Amino acid sequence: MTDIPNSFNLDGEPIPFEPGQTILQAALNSGHFIPHLCAHPEFKPHGSCKLCIVVVNDRTGASCTMKALPGLEVQSDTPDLNHRRRTLLQMLFVEGNHFCPGCEKSGNCQLQALAYDLEMFNDHFTHFFQPREVDASHPDFFLDRNRCIMCELCVRASRDLDGKTVFGLAGRGRDLHLVVNSASGKLGDSAFAKTDRAARVCPVGAILPKEVGFAKPIGERKYDETPISQLAFTCDWEG
Amino acid sequence: MNVRPPMKKLKVATTSLSGCFGCHMSLLDIDERLLELAKLVEFDRSPITDIKTCGPCDIALIEGAVCNSENVHVLRELRRNCKMLVAVGACAITGGLPAQRNQRDVGEILQRCYVDMPGAQGRVPDDPELPLLLDKVYPINEIVRVDYFIPGCPPSGDALWKYLTDLIGGRMPRLDYQSFRFD
Numbered sequence: 001m002t003d004i005p006n007s008f009n010l011d012g013e014p015i016p017f018e019p020g021q022t023i024l025q026a027a028l029n030s031g032h033f034i035p036h037l038c039a040h041p042e043f044k045p046h047g048s049c050k051l052c053i054v055v056v057n058d059r060t061g062a063s064c065t066m067k068a069l070p071g072l073e074v075q076s077d078t079p080d081l082n083h084r085r086r087t088l089l090q091m092l093f094v095e096g097n098h099f100c101p102g103c104e105k106s107g108n109c110q111l112q113a114l115a116y117d118l119e120m121f122n123d124h125f126t127h128f129f130q131p132r133e134v135d136a137s138h139p140d141f142f143l144d145r146n147r148c149i150m151c152e153l154c155v156r157a158s159r160d161l162d163g164k165t166v167f168g169l170a171g172r173g174r175d176l177h178l179v180v181n182s183a184s185g186k187l188g189d190s191a192f193a194k195t196d197r198a199a200r201v202c203p204v205g206a207i208l209p210k211e212v213g214f215a216k217p218i219g220e221r222k223y224d225e226t227p228i229s230q231l232a233f234t235c236d237w238e239g
Numbered sequence: 240m241n242v243r244p245p246m247k248k249l250k251v252a253t254t255s256l257s258g259c260f261g262c263h264m265s266l267l268d269i270d271e272r273l274l275e276l277a278k279l280v281e282f283d284r285s286p287i288t289d290i291k292t293c294g295p296c297d298i299a300l301i302e303g304a305v306c307n308s309e310n311v312h313v314l315r316e317l318r319r320n321c322k323m324l325v326a327v328g329a330c331a332i333t334g335g336l337p338a339q340r341n342q343r344d345v346g347e348i349l350q351r352c353y354v355d356m357p358g359a360q361g362r363v364p365d366d367p368e369l370p371l372l373l374d375k376v377y378p379i380n381e382i383v384r385v386d387y388f389i390p391g392c393p394p395s396g397d398a399l400w401k402y403l404t405d406l407i408g409g410r411m412p413r414l415d416y417q418s419f420r421f422d
């Protein structure tokens with residue numbers, strides 16, 4: 001048996017990996033950024049946002065779900081793939097109601113940070129402007145569905161780490177929405193607590209702590225000065 | 240920044256549709272560079288000149304979203320007359336703050352504000368001089384074709400200056416990372 005080194009090429013650079021790692025994990029571990037939204041190192045990959053799209057040996061796929069294999073030729077930072085990523089972001093923006101100037105997450109938001117980094121100048125598509133429910137029933141947290149991108153990170157965190165299954169997705173297509181596991185459907189009547197992992201995992205401003213607001217002003221926030229592509233390796237992976 | 244003056248001064252029109260004039264304030268915020276801008280361009284229809292109708296122009300800067308029939312009329316007039324239409328700021332690009340009414344029915348909002356609220360005047364204003372409200376508030380690119388977009392709420396003076404000097408200089412406009420903002 002010949003020893004093939006555990007390494008693949010990402011945009012022409014060799015990336016070492018541990019067997020079992022995904023392409024995204026191996027790339028991030030070696031300091032190479034691939035845009036992603038629904039992937040998180042603590043949770044099983046979900047493969048739904050497709051921001052992490054790459055071309056592997058001439059076929060496209062989600063790098064958060066594809067296993068790294070020796071000798072793969074992977075392309076990520078190409079004009080074509082970045083254009084597709086911008087289109088995906090634009091679809092996420094028009095599908096929800098993202099009024100960034102009024103959002104407490106602005107500057108700390110991964111969706112917005114990717115839009116900055118990929119120079120998304122406009123939303124391109126016709127805005128849905130769909131009414132979505134806001135739930136302020138919990139004493140410590142808001143749930144603003146206007147900004148939810150259905151990444152299921154809160155669903156995975158609550159189910160797999162908190163052992164509570166507070167969150168779930170229901171409906172299909174444009175009716176897809178986040179639901180809360182309680183008799184009234186309200187967060188305040190659920191088992192959700194501010195110490196839950198699910199309380200600190202949302203990549204956007206959908207699950208937000210109360211009484212924080214703009215304590216840290218706009219302009220001094222995580223992604224205000226430094227692009228997410230440079231911060232991804234040092235950030236604390238918390239929402 | 241050095242920009243070679245064009246052979247002929249470019250004509251620029253600006254307007255605020257449903258906006259707060261914040262983007263125009265940012266334009267004034269380029270401070271002494273206004274003098275340099277005045278060497279490069281001449282303002283046509285704009286709140287700065289108070290000219291009310293637009294002649295043939297090279298660049299139109301549009302602040303604000305489209306919320307009533309007059310906004311539609313002004314936007315179409317600028318599109319007809321200007322070679323390049325630039326959406327400036329969150330409201331023009333995404334609907335912004337004015338579009339926060341889009342989740343509700345416009346009739347219900349008028350009823351609530353002018354009739355039902357304590358202290359309301361008791362009837363929805365219907366003076367024929369008033370432009371009719373649209374059913375929803377629209378970003379300008381959902382009404383006319385738009386050539387360029389400068390994000391920000393408002394974009395900073397530096398962002399506007401960089402973008403405009405790129406456009407005037409015939410370069411593909413870019414913003415540096417710190418100037419590229421949605422808030």
Ligand code: SF4
Binds near residue numbers: 099109
């Ligand atoms: S969640 Fe992010 S993208 Fe959405 S409004 Fe808030 S800051 Fe903007």
Ligand code: SF4
Binds near residue numbers: 153
């Ligand atoms: S609330 Fe946040 S974490 Fe949960 S699905 Fe929506 S965007 Fe994802």
Ligand code: FES
Binds near residue numbers: 046050063
């Ligand atoms: S990060 Fe891979 S599909 Fe979302």
